[in-house]
Amino acid sequence: MVEVQTAKASTSKACPICGKPGVERYRPFCSRRCADVDLNRWLSGVYAVPAAASEEEDDLPPRSDEAPE
Numbered sequence: 001m002v003e004v005q006t007a008k009a010s011t012s013k014a015c016p017i018c019g020k021p022g023v024e025r026y027r028p029f030c031s032r033r034c035a036d037v038d039l040n041r042w043l044s045g046v047y048a049v050p051a052a053a054s055e056e057e058d059d060l061p062p063r064s065d066e067a068p069e
């Protein structure tokens, strides 16, 4: 493996995870690790669906079993 470090003209975007300059191979991330981190975030965002607050029993309209008047 040859790691070429071009000190100048690094036009690649910064890694969204850690802020380091991105590597073309792992664009837009700087490493596979950061790519995994992002993937995990994405997955957890998809699967970790926040349960909607139980508003079923809180928001029920008042029953009118006994009609007023």
Ligand SMILES: [Zn+2]
Binding pocket: 015, 016, 017, 018, 019, 020, 029, 030, 031, 034
């Ligand atoms: Zn990174």
